[in-house]
Amino acid sequence: MIVEDVVDTGLSLNYLCKTLRLRGPASLAVVTLLDRPYRRLVEDLPIAHVGFTVPDELFVGYGFDLDERYRNLPDLHVLK
Numbered sequence: 706m707i708v709e710d711v712v713d714t715g716l717s718l719n720y721l722c723k724t725l726r727l728r729g730p731a732s733l734a735v736v737t738l739l740d741r742p743y744r745r746l747v748e749d750l751p752i753a754h755v756g757f758t759v760p761d762e763l764f765v766g767y768g769f770d771l772d773e774r775y776r777n778l779p780d781l782h783v784l785k
Contacts, residue, residue: 709737715747722751
């Protein structure tokens with residue numbers, strides 16, 4: 706199981722999945738908190754669970770930051 710924070714284009718995740726598949730796992734799945742499927746450049750990602758499908762905006766809080774700021778916010782906010 707691969708746990709991702711945000712899946713955008715899927716290029717890095719695709720590379721990681723291909724590399725791990727070469728090792729012959731019994732199964733391979735991805736979970737992500739935020740998904741941006743309309744930015745996807747790779748179609749066959751094994752995303753099993755998605756927390757939220759979000760627009761193409763910058764999110765901060767809940768561990769996401771901008772220049773080391775806003776990471777400590779207890780929930781997600783769109784930065785305007």
